[in-house]
Amino acid sequence: MNPYIPDELPLTGLDAQRLLPLVGQANAALARYDGLLQGIPNPAIMLSPLTTREAVLSSRIEGTQATMDEVLEQDAGLLQEGEKYQDIEEILNYRQALYAGREHLKDYPIRLGFVRELHRILMNSVRGQDKTPGEFRKDQNWIGKYGCTIDQASFVPPNPMLLPDHLQAWEQYMDSNDMDFLLQTAVVHAQFELLHPFKDGNGRIGRILIPLFLFQKRVLSQPMFYLSDYLEGHREEYYQRLKAISTERDWNSWIAFFLQAMVTQASQNSERVAAIRALYEEMKIAIHAATHSQYTVHVLDAIFNKPIFRSSDLTEQLFQQFGIHEKTTPGLLRQMKEAGILRELRPSSGRRPATLCFPRLINLAEGHKVL
Numbered sequence: 001m002n003p004y005i006p007d008e009l010p011l012t013g014l015d016a017q018r019l020l021p022l023v024g025q026a027n028a029a030l031a032r033y034d035g036l037l038q039g040i041p042n043p044a045i046m047l048s049p050l051t052t053r054e055a056v057l058s059s060r061i062e063g064t065q066a067t068m069d070e071v072l073e074q075d076a077g078l079l080q081e082g083e084k085y086q087d088i089e090e091i092l093n094y095r096q097a098l099y100a101g102r103e104h105l106k107d108y109p110i111r112l113g114f115v116r117e118l119h120r121i122l123m124n125s126v127r128g129q130d131k132t133p134g135e136f137r138k139d140q141n142w143i144g145k146y147g148c149t150i151d152q153a154s155f156v157p158p159n160p161m162l163l164p165d166h167l168q169a170w171e172q173y174m175d176s177n178d179m180d181f182l183l184q185t186a187v188v189h190a191q192f193e194l195l196h197p198f199k200d201g202n203g204r205i206g207r208i209l210i211p212l213f214l215f216q217k218r219v220l221s222q223p224m225f226y227l228s229d230y231l232e233g234h235r236e237e238y239y240q241r242l243k244a245i246s247t248e249r250d251w252n253s254w255i256a257f258f259l260q261a262m263v264t265q266a267s268q269n270s271e272r273v274a275a276i277r278a279l280y281e282e283m284k285i286a287i288h289a290a291t292h293s294q295y296t297v298h299v300l301d302a303i304f305n306k307p308i309f310r311s312s313d314l315t316e317q318l319f320q321q322f323g324i325h326e327k328t329t330p331g332l333l334r335q336m337k338e339a340g341i342l343r344e345l346r347p348s349s350g351r352r353p354a355t356l357c358f359p360r361l362i363n364l365a366e367g368h369k370v371l
Contacts, residue, residue, distance in 0.1 A: 045304055
């Protein structure tokens, strides 16, 4: 099989009659979602569980098995080295790359050097760390069954000698304005996957870039639109549509699939964001009623940002950030446990602090009861 030769961008000859109705639906759904996003005072904190969930689902597409609550438990120091430890570390790296992307885009656009830095974060100290993290490949690779030869491969990415030119063209396309930004996002993602510029981690980097590109084009007010829930649920079609671009040059079916994913996911994300905001407002009243504390919002933000935590970590955080006395927090936590807002996952023992969780937020972010 010969290496794939990418189509030049922007694409020509797309089926406008087929795609434009979906473009309209996707833009309307995303606008409704962004309207909710703009109404949230601190989306990075309030929607932190959705960011973790995206990291879990995007990594699951690549074969990890860890769940969101296991990741949050690892955050709180509950889990030790075990069979899922490596999976969790990969998920935490993914989440860190998402955070790094948000920070970068406050001042700078997406550039190839930035993509390499995201890859370095993603592959740090996990499986694939031996595959030149942060560097574009200089060797010919291929995709297929384990142990297959290049002649048996299902897909052979572009020749590494030509890869720098293809990547430069991809970067220039991101800087341009195609007929519609959501359609352009579909093309940006697929072209990146087909270029397959890294030895490992291409799928995850490509999915991280989706919300970042939408934010760069000002389609979103925050780089917080996560698509992996839909892609993980339609994994086989996701791969089939990408493969059909390389085998049949069928961009129309891929773009239609991607736009439908945007429509469905924007609707689901809107429901979750609205529910999380409602929970936030409800808990603001409930925590104040339980504690009568002037620090209600500070405590609420802390447990939204990290819904599984060690009591000592929260005490230290509130003291360092807001000067809340270290003797005040244990009483607040006790009152919140008594009110049923928090649940104890592991009691304190000797010098070991208690581990607590905020189950309603975790269950809401997951979409079903896990705690």
